[in-house]
Amino acid sequence: MKLKDFRWSTGLFLILSPLGAVAVIGYYTYYDAFRWETLALAVFMMFATGMGITAGYHRLFSHKSYEAAAPIRWLLTFFGAGALEKSVIEWSHDHRNHHRYVDTDTDPYSINKGFFHAHIGWLFVKRGTNGRAQVDINQVKDLWADPFIRFQHNYYTAFGLFVCFLFPGLVALAWGDFWGGVLIAGLVRVVVVHHGTFCINSVCHSIGRQPYSKSHTARDSWISAIFTFGEGYHNYHHEFPADYRNGIRAWQYDPTKWMIWTLSKVGLAGKLIRIPDEKILESKLEMKSMDLAAESRGALEESREGFLKAAREMKEVRKAYLKASKEKEAETSSLRKSLKRSRKALLQAYREQKTMIRDLGKSRSSAVSAA
Ligand SMILES: [Zn+2]
Numbered sequence: 001m002k003l004k005d006f007r008w009s010t011g012l013f014l015i016l017s018p019l020g021a022v023a024v025i026g027y028y029t030y031y032d033a034f035r036w037e038t039l040a041l042a043v044f045m046m047f048a049t050g051m052g053i054t055a056g057y058h059r060l061f062s063h064k065s066y067e068a069a070a071p072i073r074w075l076l077t078f079f080g081a082g083a084l085e086k087s088v089i090e091w092s093h094d095h096r097n098h099h100r101y102v103d104t105d106t107d108p109y110s111i112n113k114g115f116f117h118a119h120i121g122w123l124f125v126k127r128g129t130n131g132r133a134q135v136d137i138n139q140v141k142d143l144w145a146d147p148f149i150r151f152q153h154n155y156y157t158a159f160g161l162f163v164c165f166l167f168p169g170l171v172a173l174a175w176g177d178f179w180g181g182v183l184i185a186g187l188v189r190v191v192v193v194h195h196g197t198f199c200i201n202s203v204c205h206s207i208g209r210q211p212y213s214k215s216h217t218a219r220d221s222w223i224s225a226i227f228t229f230g231e232g233y234h235n236y237h238h239e240f241p242a243d244y245r246n247g248i249r250a251w252q253y254d255p256t257k258w259m260i261w262t263l264s265k266v267g268l269a270g271k272l273i274r275i276p277d278e279k280i281l282e283s284k285l286e287m288k289s290m291d292l293a294a295e296s297r298g299a300l301e302e303s304r305e306g307f308l309k310a311a312r313e314m315k316e317v318r319k320a321y322l323k324a325s326k327e328k329e330a331e332t333s334s335l336r337k338s339l340k341r342s343r344k345a346l347l348q349a350y351r352e353q354k355t356m357i358r359d360l361g362k363s364r365s366s367a368v369s370a371a
């Protein structure tokens with residue numbers, strides 16, 4: 001990168017803010033100046049701005065994986081700004097390109113340019129240089145139509161700095177700790193949120209499993225889910241970006257998914273997109289059988305009918321259930337039961353296929369070692 005392409009304000013902030021955060025923590029520890037109210041505010045701000053990015057910038061605005069009531073859109077736009085990761089417009093523009101061109105030169109934070117580039121290095125480069133595209137409003141036309149998002153974009157510097165620093169300072173004024181609010185709930189918190197969410201582009205494309213696809217570098221890891229507000233199931237996300245969930249199993253840590261689900265239960269969110277189970281299981285089976293020899297794949301194909309039949313049935317029952325629940329028909333509850341039954345049958349068929357794939361793989365490797 002040439003020096004003239006360096007994005008000075010962003011670059012210096014990203015370099016100096018972690019140093020500042022360490023100094024603040026050192027000072028507050030030495031003088032024993034921490035206030036528990038301010039620490040609680042810092043935790044609140046961490047989740048509010050972090051989820052402003054994951055539930056707002058990412059799953060709502062970039063991917064439209066659900067719809068949210070206007071006050072929720074405003075709150076996500078407001079708090080998301082306080083993560084200091086640029087405007088909804090700029091962020092979504094880059095993220096849509098990340099999905100469209102993943103791992104290529106056009107991917108703004110391609111992991112193939114190195115871990116450092118994907119994590120933070122790409123942000124040091126001015127737009128319009130070194131392959132970093134200017135924001136093309138055509139790619140985010142849908143978002144540009146929202147006046148509050150447009151306002152946030154047009155006044156981003158003042159908007160972002162206000163939410164990041166001044167807002168927690170003013171809140172902490174309630175217990176007489178303005179500077180604690182600015183420094184702990186502002187500066188220290190934003191550094192944590194920065195590197196947590198930056199990990200989605202670096203760690204989540206480097207460490208973990210690839211149960212759904214190997215056609216891209218994205219990976220699933222519960223460890224990265226912990227510090228990315230649930231975005232650690234990134235292999236799933238790249239395979240099914242329309243889904244409002246990243247961790248699809250009930251026990252998988254995905255606070256963003258839980259928040260969206262809760263909002264939907266109180267009528268503040270709707271049209272949550274879930275990729276059907278049969279589609280997800282099918283791609284898992286596809287991945288598992290990828291390394292099998294051609295003749296084993298043939299044998300597997302013949303036995304697949306059971307799984308496909310269960311998948312078809314699941315689809316039919318779901319369709320009937322959704323129709324009935326929309327029309328508030330009496331048979332909704334009995335259909336819900338059949339849905340549960342079909343799901344059980346589908347999982348059973350999936351497990352049988354999984355066992356078969358494992359056995360075919362074993363017989364193949366023993367044949368290879370016998371030869
Ligand atoms: Zn990614």
Ligand SMILES: [Zn+2]
Binds near residue numbers: 058062063099237
């Ligand atoms: Zn995404």
